[in-house]
Amino acid sequence: MSEIKLLTGNEAVVHGALAAGCRCYFGYPITPQNAIPELMSQLLPAAGGQFVQAESEVASANMLLGAAATGTRAMTSSSSPGISLKQEAISYMAASHLPGVIVNMNRGGPGLGDIGSSQGDYFQSTRGGGHGDYRTLVLAPASCQEAYDMMIQAFDLAFKYRNPVLVLGDAIVAQMKEPVKMWKPEPVSSDEAAEWRLEGAAGRESRVIMSLYLAEGALAQQNRNLVAKYEAMRAEVGAETYETADADLIVVAYGSIGRIAKSSVRRLREQGHKVGLVRPLTLYPYPDKMLENLAAQGKKFITIEHNTGQMVEDVRLAVRRYTDSSFFGYMPGNMPASEDFMEPILKALE
Amino acid sequence: MSNKYIDVIIAGFGGQGVMLIGNLLAYSGMESGLNVTYMPEYGPEMRGGTANCTVVVASEEIGSPIIKTPKSLIIMNQPSLDKFLPRIEQGGLAVVNSSLVDCSGADVRNARIVQVPANEIADQLGNAKMANMVALGAYIESTGALSMEVVSRALKNVIAPHYAHLIPKNAAALEAGAEYVRKNMQV
């Protein structure tokens, strides 16, 4: 039987990563994710792995790139301003077809913002984030259990697609404590990267992992290959649905805001209102087909976010043939509660 | 099993141990087989500032871990009373540390106020730092939400191993808070 522990989201990330076979962690201090490097520095060396507090976010992401090139399960974590600095390496990793896991405990922005919760990094997370035409898989945990589970999923997906995977939490998920069932997946095969990893060219042709394509037509082909990979990733789309079947109005919200909105939806149901919830578990790929199908049934939509309106663009794109989505943005600076969403949902229902 | 749901904001000065009893309540809920969330909120100061946390314990899945209109409060100092009492749900329960908090000016509306001189009771037990445990004991008794036995057993999760010898004293403080409520309040 799996052990159940009361963990913060930050701690759940660490335990999930270790369960997933993470061997290297590279990071840099920034609130509200400091518990991740702190706990990693205790647990990872004890488990035979490597922990490095890097000189910068830039360096830590490039260390991740290096570890990934050897086919090693490795990760970095940070919060919004630090994630901006990691974008260089993330772009190179995507271009070099390298797997790695990056955790972002989203805080308030832009700039230094604050250390509270926010969903202001949705665009950055789902549109690639750095330069060039690429995507990262994005998973959005709403609970400490999901933070644990999604770390395991993130490592598997990173190696399945040889692509960076972003786990996008926020200051609420990072600091909240919940019971976490610490299940252990099947151990990772030591051959999972045998076909491409760098280890010295003994008994075979040498391998080069790179992202520079100067030959005629080579970069076009590289981009076509990337697009094909992103198409294949659509198979990984996931979302939680709640009371959608007979709902007149669908609330779309992700991460911590998704679970808070679920409380609002539950209360409104108790009051007899026909509302439902879709909470995307993957932000890239996005559950647009599911939303489109709900829209085709004549339902209305409201998107609720902890920002000034980012994911709402994806909802509108998904439902555009049938309807629109209204939007309620809870500004960063404070944490919302379910009461805050009741009125906007009721208004959208009218 | 009937649906069980409690939520509480525990608030006081930094250093009064409000996070500790929040954790203890969360562990107790977990060890009772219930869903729990614990959400800390610190003031900008590390020491001597304000601190509060929100704990939800429920048999059903918990949506929001953040509660603006709490069903109950544990209030350890005056600023916390001023901040959180106006938000309490109609008919909610507030356990107030009357050693440090004066309720006379407060708008108590329909809230049920349980005043417990937590610092004095803790002093009598020989350790004023355990006022937090006295308050939690009073809360457990007033709500009947969880068994005191489970809470006492959960102490080992929140008290560092090198302070393990203090667990019986903490358990006694929990019990003293409960005892005060049994003697002085109509429950």
Add this chain to the structure above:
Amino acid sequence: MSVHQNEELVFSAPKLMADKPTHYCPGCHHGTAHRLVAEVLEEMNLPEETICIGSIGCSVFIYNYMGLDAVEAPHGRAPAVATGVKRSRPDRIVFTYQGDGDLASIGLAEIMHAANRGERITIIFVNNTVYGMTGGQMAPTTLIGQKTTTTPGGRTLESEGAPMKMAEIIATLGGCAYSTRVALDTVPNIRKAKKAIRHAFEVQRKELGLSFVEILATCPTNWRMDAVTANKRLTEEMIPAFPLGVFVDAVAEAKEGA
């Protein structure tokens, strides 16, 4: 290359080097530096356990010329990438090959901290006092008075500061086990350079810390000179400004201490 009857092969390229022309300009020293690295790795029997970290600049294509497993690092980040490679595969030999803009400007934090942590990696640092690939802009190592495309009147101390002496700077950092500066202007200096490169890989194999070899090299194209004049400039202007020598050597110190 085939050897005809009655001919004796007295000099050949290391097998590790690809048998094809490089893209380097006539008189550029990158080819020589590549060759020295390849010779050393081959002589030490290391190619099959070595991972090369390429950097951004003219030498980005090093992986086309040496049959090594290699990864391309973003500009300046090669020591961080090498850290990730070495930490995940401590049993492998790991080296970066970086130019002066890459290492001493945009990548200064990465090289300083990799050296300070004493990463068990080798840094081959080619200093030719300009950004080569982008067309001859000022580098951190550009000499005072040197004209570049971004210092058309010549570098001045007042405005652009002094050229950075990386081998000396790196030698001051706690985890650096070997730091030296060599040059490729003469045959004796090339021989010394090869010895230094070999020593650097030996230091790595002994897990003593980071080893750093600064190689003074020419860039005739961006210096607007022919190859011979460029070589002369290296001897007469660069070496006086960047003294050759060993600035730290944990192996020698251990011997002295013994």
